[in-house]
Amino acid sequence: MDRPVPAALSHLSSRLRAVTPGQLVRLVFVGLLLLTAGSSWFAESESARGVATTAFIMTVVAAKLHLVGMHFMELRHAPFALKLAFHGWIVVVWGLIVGFS
Amino acid sequence: MPGEVGVWVLVLGEMSMFGVFFAIFMDARAGDRELFARSQQHLNITIGLVNTIILLASSLFVVQAVQAVRASGFGRASKFFTLGLLCGLGFMGGKVLEYSEKLHAGISPATDAFYMYYYVLTGIHALHVAVGMCVLAFLRKMTRNPARHPKTTTVEACASYWHMVDILWIVLFPLLYLI
Numbered sequence: 001m002d003r004p005v006p007a008a009l010s011h012l013s014s015r016l017r018a019v020t021p022g023q024l025v026r027l028v029f030v031g032l033l034l035l036t037a038g039s040s041w042f043a044e045s046e047s048a049r050g051v052a053t054t055a056f057i058m059t060v061v062a063a064k065l066h067l068v069g070m071h072f073m074e075l076r077h078a079p080f081a082l083k084l085a086f087h088g089w090i091v092v093v094w095g096l097i098v099g100f101s
Numbered sequence: 102m103p104g105e106v107g108v109w110v111l112v113l114g115e116m117s118m119f120g121v122f123f124a125i126f127m128d129a130r131a132g133d134r135e136l137f138a139r140s141q142q143h144l145n146i147t148i149g150l151v152n153t154i155i156l157l158a159s160s161l162f163v164v165q166a167v168q169a170v171r172a173s174g175f176g177r178a179s180k181f182f183t184l185g186l187l188c189g190l191g192f193m194g195g196k197v198l199e200y201s202e203k204l205h206a207g208i209s210p211a212t213d214a215f216y217m218y219y220y221v222l223t224g225i226h227a228l229h230v231a232v233g234m235c236v237l238a239f240l241r242k243m244t245r246n247p248a249r250h251p252k253t254t255t256v257e258a259c260a261s262y263w264h265m266v267d268i269l270w271i272v273l274f275p276l277l278y279l280i
Contacts, residue, residue: 021168029161033154040150043279049138054280064271072160073264074103074257082102082109089116093123093272100127101280 028071035064054101058094065090104258112265115229119269122225123276126218133214140215141278143208145199149278152195153270159188160267163260166240170256175244178256182241185263189234196227219277226269233266 019027039060046053069086070076076083102109130137166181203209203216210220236259243251 022165025161025164025168029157032157036150036153036157039275040146040279043275044146049280057275057280061271061275065268068160068264068268068271072164072267073261078102085113089113089120093120096120096124097127097272097276097280100124100131 025071028067032064032067035060035067051098051101055098058097062090062094104261105254108258108261112261115265116268119272122222123272126222126276129214129218136213137215140213140219143203143206144219144278145202146278148195148199149274152192153274155188155191155195156267156270159185159192160264162188163237163263166244167253167256167260170244170251170253175247175250179241179244182237182244186234186237186241189230189237192230193227193234196223222273222277226266226273229266229269233263236262 039057043053043057066087069090073086075086162181162185166178166185169175169178169181200220208216210217240251240256240259243249
């Protein structure tokens with residue numbers, strides 16, 4: 001059964017749809033800066049370099065790679081196989097770095 | 102698909118090659134964690150962080166250049182490629198500063214295993230930045246010439262190479278400086 005979408009959510013969704021490609025890449029850039037600053041601050045504040053710290057930092061890295069791939073490299077318009085290969089690489093790199101930690 | 106198939110084969114091939122480098126580095130690190138942690142403390146995180154921001158900004162400029170080319174705004178695209186190129190120069194400047202700082206302090210590739218990997222990995226990446234800068238200079242020249250505007254697919258393909266340079270640094274920065 002369809003549920004009615006709350007007015008605030010519907011408004012947000014229509015605002016997001018109205019974002020131009022130029023505005024979207026600038027938003028993504030700000031997101032990338034925040035993730036970079038946040039993970040660097042976290043790494044510097046953590047004196048212990050355990051697997052959990054590495055896993056957290058690498059998860060932020062994976063999010064950044066996803067954003068660059070989908071929005072800067074425009075993989076969101078690419079065939080599924082290419083998206084899969086790109087994201088497969090991210091998963092493998094995450095697994096290698098966290099696994100060896 | 103943005104760009105051409107051939108470029109994506111090159112991009113994924115380069116990414117896979119760096120994936121192997123990351124694995125070799127992590128394997129060596131697992132063999133002597135104490136040495137790697139001690140040597141890492143001498144790295145200048147500020148330069149690494151600034152270089153990350155510079156490359157992210159360059160990627161934004163290159164995306165904006167591609168969008169301008171699609172709208173036939175070749176003059177605007179050329180300006181964005183110039184900004185991207187300046188970011189590349191800024192990154193290389195940071196790298197020269199970092200290397201000279203280290204060499205001045207007597208830290209070379211022969212110092213220990215960590216620094217051998219540090220110089221090799223950042224050196225190979227810097228080589229990719231240099232190639233990417235040549236690509237951006239080519240696009241800047243093409244978009245400035247009204248008689249020979251580049252094809253959109255060519256611009257997209259070249260832009261993908263530049264973003265790959267950014268992607269590799271996004272992994273290298275935490276790998277060498279943070280974790």
